[in-house]
Amino acid sequence: MATEATEELYRVRDTYFPTDPADKASKIQTLADAALAQLDSIPLEQRKSPQQRAMLEFLKGKILDVKLNPSLVDAWLCLGNCIWKKGDLISAKSCFTHALSKGSNKKVLCQLSMLERSMSQGKEDQATLVDESIKHAKEAANKYLENYERALHRFEAAASQDPSLGGDEEVRKIINVLDKLDNSVKVRNKRLASTALNLSEVRLEPAYKKATVNSLSEGINSGAAVLAKVLLFIKHDNIAPLYYLLCDSNMCCFILSVFGLQFEAVREGDNVTLLGPYYRAVDVSWKGKHYQFKLIRVDFAEQILVNGNRPSLRHVARASIISQNKS
Known part of the structure; x- marks a missing residue:
């Protein structure tokens, strides 16, 4: 029944063209909800084998692909995962690649990296596939800072397949960055109090309310503005992002990662205002080491004021981060 319901959903999508497009959207929504309900009602005894579970996930992915709109990245990611579970790796890769054509996405990049490593098992073109896996893991790690630990696992796995591809070197670079960031945050000296006191003089735009790092929530903090002093520029091996050690008005040290700006834009001693900051509490464990620090990420120049x-x-920066990493 669930298979027939899914086929009917696709038939409506491909052949039903009413005068009012809203009618089609409404009908698809109704059919999709009904098909998902049928899947959820399938008894547990019919979900026991891996083949049965894979087929159910595959059907759910197809339903969601229509319900969510094929142009959405999440829909293609969901469908790719479901097809992967079914065992069709080539079609799954096609879904992930199509998702990336809609825009760079950290979840898709990581899934594509894992899929390509899986495809490399027992293949004659193993080196090429593992090399592609390294590129996607590197892209995810450099652009999305919260993927440190996953990228480390991807690079290590790629290195075990073929050491000549440089996976070990990428692991070294990430660990080097984590060491520097973690150690910088732990720096304590008597000058912090005097540098932080000047932040109260910075005037905020009316749309923003002053906040401190400890008051932020994970993710984007719309309407918040964090005032901080730049204490240190942190050098590392990669082109992007730029890393700085900052201190806010509560003398809380944190890391600022900056994309899209050149080195000269932010200097040690500057007062910066971070608008609608993206905040993350980084917590990474790797081979007996534990890295833990607070981080705010700036993706666009509009998210930061330097000395007001x-x-x-x-x-x-004129060149994109991705093109820089691939050069």
Whole structure:
């Protein structure tokens, strides 16, 4: 029954064209909800074998693909995962690749990396596939900071397949970054109090309310503005992002990662205002080491004021992060 319901859903999608497009959307929504309900009602005894579970996940992915709109990244990611469970790795890779054509996405990049490593098992073109896996893991790690631990696992696995591809070197670079960031945050000296006291003089835009790092929630904090002093520029091996050690008005040290700006845009001693900051509490364990620090990420020049001013256009990086990493 669930298979027939799914086929009917696709038939409506491909052949039903009413005068009012809203009618089609409503009908698809109704059919999709009914098909999902049928899947959920299948008894447990019919879900025991891996083949049965894979087929159910496959059907659910197909239903969600229509319900969510094929242009959405999450829909293609869901469908790719379901097809992967069914064992069709080539079709799953096609779904992930199509999802990336809609825009870079950390979840898709990581799934594609794992899939390509899986595909490399026992293949003659193993080196090529593992090399692709490294590229996707590197892209995810460099652009999305919260993927440190997953990227480390991906690089280590790739290195075990073929050491000549440089996976061990990428692991070394990530560990080097984590060591520097973690150690920088632990720095304590008597100058912190005097540097932080000047932050109260910074005037905020009306749309924002002053916040401290400890008051932020994980993710984007719309309407919040964190005022902080730049204590240190942290050098590392990669082109992007730029890393800085900052201290807020409560003398809480944290890491600022900056994309899309050149080095000259932010300097040690500057007062910065971080608008609608993306916050993350980084907590990574790797081979007996534990890295833990607070991090705010700036993706666009519009998210930061330096000494009360927007960054100059000459300080905005022209090349994209992805193209830099691939060069």
